[in-house]
Structures are given as structure tokens and as C-alpha cells.
Amino acid sequence: MVAMPGVASGHHGKYREPNGKTLLAIYPALYQQAKKDPKVYEGRDVLAHGRAKDGRVVWSLVRSESRRLWRAYHPKAERARKFHVRSMAYGGGAKGIGYAVTLDYYEQRGxxxxxxxxxxxxxxxxxxxxxxxxxxxxxxxxxxxxxxxxxxxxxxxxxxxxxxxxxxxxxxxxxxxxxxxxxxxxxxxxxxxxxxxxx
Missing domain, CATH: 1.10.530 (Lysozyme)
Incomplete structure (x- = not known):
């Protein structure tokens, strides 16, 4: 697995989800989608209005949702990030978009x-x-x-x-x-x- 900023690679392809600040810096699309997730809001509500003993429930919810969201959104966010970087190789515009589209097309086909x-x-x-x-x-x-x-x-x-x-x-x-x-x-x-x- 290729190491990425803010993502700690572990053994056997395991990873640790990046924190919110890292997500915002590297994967803004993923971060924004995660914030809109209804279960994330549910966790915030429990945290804001629940009792102290509810903390363990909140932590469990946040951890499980973090993993789920990362698995669901990371491939799309990473693909979008690579598309942007590639398009800028030609300064953006039609040429840059053409380059990004072409490499993405062939990459998706192995x-x-x-x-x-x-x-x-x-x-x-x-x-x-x-x-x-x-x-x-x-x-x-x-x-x-x-x-x-x-x-x-x-x-x-x-x-x-x-x-x-x-x-x-x-x-x-x-x-x-x-x-x-x-x-x-x-x-x-x-x-x-x-x-x-x-x-």
C-alpha cells in the first residue's frame, strides 16, 4: 500500500483513518460528504445531550462510521484528487482535462x-x-x-x-x-x- 500524507499504513494493507483536519486538507470532497452523513449527526446529538456514561456509545459509533465512510468515499475522493492533479499538468483547460480523462480511462481498465x-x-x-x-x-x-x-x-x-x-x-x-x-x-x-x- 502506498503511504499517503496523514494516513498511517500498517501491516497487511491496514490503515488508520485520517483525522478531520487531514481529510479537509487532502480529501475535501470526502470530508464534506462525511459531515452530511445522518449517523454522524446522530453521534453529535448524543455527545451534546447525552449523559457522561453515553461516551462509550458515542465513541463506538464514531469509530464504526469513520471506517464505513472512509471505505465508501475514499476511492471516489482519491480518483477525483488524481484527476485534478493530472489536469493541472497541462495548466487545466481542455488539454489538462483531456490528459486527466485519458489516464483515468486507461487506469480504470488496468x-x-x-x-x-x-x-x-x-x-x-x-x-x-x-x-x-x-x-x-x-x-x-x-x-x-x-x-x-x-x-x-x-x-x-x-x-x-x-x-x-x-x-x-x-x-x-x-x-x-x-x-x-x-x-x-x-x-x-x-x-x-x-x-x-x-x-
Whole structure:
């Protein structure tokens, strides 16, 4: 298990849940969700209005809820954190989002990072030449192609999200799916593009 700030790694993959301050600093999404949990409020209520002997009940509740919340929310929060860090590698914007979406896509499918990076490089090249990473661009020749990957028609991307006209992440997901479906992979698409100057 990889050690993380504020998280003490133990033997056999065990861990100690970070305290609230650490959660707020590293996993704000997790921290906010935990605060809204009804059982957390129940524990606070007992702590505020119960008798001294109720302390053991409160402590047991807080400990069990801490473990449950950590197991439930940590994977999502960690994935969101990695997405943010990766997107900032390109200064945010459409390129950064594209990078984060691509690496997340391949990571979720068990593909190694070097291979994911290679596919990203190919996808980057195709999109750079198709749209210059402008996710709101229409084809100037009047074909009706739109967005990062110049989908034709633009409505093709709707299967990946109703926000396909404005969200670069949705457009990149479509581009990956299109590349995989038609050319086997983004690198297959890039090979084709170099020979035809379209895809």
C-alpha cells in the first residue's frame, strides 16, 4: 500500500483513518460528504445531550462510521484528487482535462501508465490537428463537425453526456471511444490521420 500524507499504513494493507483536519486538507470532497452523513449527526446529538456514561456509545459509533465512510468515499475522493492533479499538468483547460480523462480511462481498465501515456500522446496529436484543443469550434468548411475531435455530426457525442457541446471531458471520452471503435486505439487513429489528414 502506498503511504499517503496523514494516513498511517500498517501491516497487511491496514490503515488508520485520517483525522478531520487531514481529510479537509487532502480529501475535501470526502470530508464534506462525511459531515452530511445522518449517523454522524446522530453521534453529535448524543455527545451534546447525552449523559457522561453515553461516551462509550458515542465513541463506538464514531469509530464504526469513520471506517464505513472512509471505505465508501475514499476511492471516489482519491480518483477525483488524481484527476485534478493530472489536469493541472497541462495548466487545466481542455488539454489538462483531456490528459486527466485519458489516464483515468486507461487506469480504470488496468492499463499500465506508460501505455496510457502513449495513447494520450496519440490522442493529443489527433485532437491538436483537428481542433487546436478548442472544444467549441465548428468546422470552418461547413461540414458541421464540432468540438475537440470534430465529431460529425456533433450529436454523436450525446451518448457520452448531454453536455457534449460545452464539456471537453465528454468530448474526450467520445474521442477515445471513437478511436477505439474505428481504429483499435488512439494510436491507431493517429497512424490513420497521418496518412489521410482526417479521421
Amino acid at each position: 492499463v499500465s501508465q506508460p501505455e496510457a501515456e502513449a495513447q494520450w500522446s496519440c490522442l493529443y496529436n489527433v485532437i491538436h490537428r483537428e481542433s487546436g484543443w478548442n472544444h467549441r469550434i465548428w468546422n470552418r468548411g461547413g461540414s458541421g463537425a464540432y468540438g475537440l475531435g470534430q465529431a460529425l455530426p456533433a450529436s454523436k457525442m450525446a451518448a457520452y453526456g448531454s453536455d457534449y457541446m460545452t464539456n471537453p471531458a465528454t468530448q474526450v471520452r467520445w474521442a477515445i471511444g471513437y478511436a477505439n471503435g474505428r481504429y483499435g486505439s488512439p494510436c491507431g487513429a493517429w497512424v490513420f490521420w497521418q496518412g489521410h489528414h482526417w479521421w
